[in-house]
Amino acid sequence: MSHPLALRPISSWLPTAGRPLIISGPCSAENENQMVQTAQQLAATGRVHLLRAGIWKPRTRPGQFEGAGQIGLEWLQSARQASGLPICTEVATAAHVEACLHAGVDVLWIGARTTVNPFSVQEIADALQGVDIPVLVKNPVNPDLELWIGALERLHKAGLYKLAAIHRGFSSFEKGPLRNAPMWDLPIELKTRVPELQIICDPSHIAGHRELLSFIAQKALDLDMDGLMIESHLCPDLALSDVRQQISPATLARLLEGLEIRTPSPASEQLKDSLSQLRDQIDLLDDDIMQKLAARMKISEKIGQYKKENKVTILQVSRWEEIMHSRLAMAGAMGLSRGFTESFLKLVHQESIEVQNWIMNELAPQAVVMKK
Numbered sequence: 414m415s416h417p418l419a420l421r422p423i424s425s426w427l428p429t430a431g432r433p434l435i436i437s438g439p440c441s442a443e444n445e446n447q448m449v450q451t452a453q454q455l456a457a458t459g460r461v462h463l464l465r466a467g468i469w470k471p472r473t474r475p476g477q478f479e480g481a482g483q484i485g486l487e488w489l490q491s492a493r494q495a496s497g498l499p500i501c502t503e504v505a506t507a508a509h510v511e512a513c514l515h516a517g518v519d520v521l522w523i524g525a526r527t528t529v530n531p532f533s534v535q536e537i538a539d540a541l542q543g544v545d546i547p548v549l550v551k552n553p554v555n556p557d558l559e560l561w562i563g564a565l566e567r568l569h570k571a572g573l574y575k576l577a578a579i580h581r582g583f584s585s586f587e588k589g590p591l592r593n594a595p596m597w598d599l600p601i602e603l604k605t606r607v608p609e610l611q612i613i614c615d616p617s618h619i620a621g622h623r624e625l626l627s628f629i630a631q632k633a634l635d636l637d638m639d640g641l642m643i644e645s646h647l648c649p650d651l652a653l654s655d656v657r658q659q660i661s662p663a664t665l666a667r668l669l670e671g672l673e674i675r676t677p678s679p680a681s682e683q684l685k686d687s688l689s690q691l692r693d694q695i696d697l698l699d700d701d702i703m704q705k706l707a708a709r710m711k712i713s714e715k716i717g718q719y720k721k722e723n724k725v726t727i728l729q730v731s732r733w734e735e736i737m738h739s740r741l742a743m744a745g746a747m748g749l750s751r752g753f754t755e756s757f758l759k760l761v762h763q764e765s766i767e768v769q770n771w772i773m774n775e776l777a778p779q780a781v782v783m784k785k
């Protein structure tokens with residue numbers, strides 16, 4: 414992002430919102446009674462600031478419940494009236510936008526399967542040109558930060574300043590215990606690159622299972638996210654979509670109660686002091702690590718020189734395997750995680766290979782970058 418986005422914080426467009434902002438409601442609006450009762454029960458918890466429900470549901474495969482359609486907007490209006498909660502729903506086309514604006518929906522969100530497509534995002538941005546409505550942008554299904562930022566920029570260019578992001582995790586081929594891989598480094602990178610943007614986490618879509626919701630929600634708050642979107646249903650087991658990840662309003666209230674709300678900086682000067690002492694120690698250790706890494710790369714340069722003179726290949730699989738094996742054992746004994754150690758060593762090995770490639774093939778540093 415070349416320049417900061419002129420964004421209006423959530424508290425300015427939703428004065429009733431607390432921190433964290435809590436958005437809840439069913440995956441899909443199923444009927445009017447469900448919407449009204451859910452909204453009333455959510456409002457009664459005193460912890461929910463915005464009511465959500467999908468009206469148009471893009472499903473992975475046809476034949477599943479694809480949402481109630483436009484009639485659902487009337488149910489959302491009734492729910493708002495009965496509970497006092499502002500309402501939000503997902504839009505994927507200009508026609509959805511028109512219908513929502515006509516119905517006076519308070520907040521819109523763009524789903525992961527739409528963010529992925531710049532044509533669709535532009536269509537929505539064009540339909541919203543000059544309209545002062547908050548829009549929440551879910552991450553694209555694939556882990557592409559540029560697409561996510563690009564979608565926000567398209568809306569911003571259309572004159573929308575009440576924008577926030579929703580982190581709902583990323584689709585992955587390998588199925589783990591979570592429905593969507595959180596890849597926390599992406600929202601962290603987004604926060605670093607666009608600090609003015611507020612980020613809401615969607616633990617329901619990341620977890621995919623109600624048992625894992627609070628674990629994901631707590632982690633999101635500890636990563637200083639600004640809100641949570643958690644799906645809730647009057648009878649979760651009877652929901653027409655996303656059965657396993659919805660919880661009842663009462664369970665939601667308990668979950669929220671159990672979360673620890675922490676602040677970015679410690680409360681007292683004394684506490685700040687002990688944190689900065691620990692940070693001083695980290696600074697010294699990082700200094701050591703950098704010096705050691707630089708020294709290791711210098712040896713790789715010498716090995717490169719040796720290999721060039723003696724016509725030896727860069728990659729030495731058995732030496733590399735031996736290194737991996739012994740270092741993993743060492744790291745394990747020291748309490749370092751296997752995944753971290755493996756990724757770290759692979760990065761070091763990759764760089765060591767690049768350094769040798771540069772020496773042996775007399776490449777300019779720029780060419781090394783191009784070859785990576």
Ligand SMILES: C=C(O[C@@H]1C=C(C(=O)O)C=C[C@H]1O)C(=O)O
Pocket residue numbers: 713716727728729730732733736761762765766
């Ligand atoms: C440095 C060497 O070259 C490569 C890089 C390695 C490393 O950085 O540890 C290990 C094996 C090789 O694949 C080497 O042959 O020792």
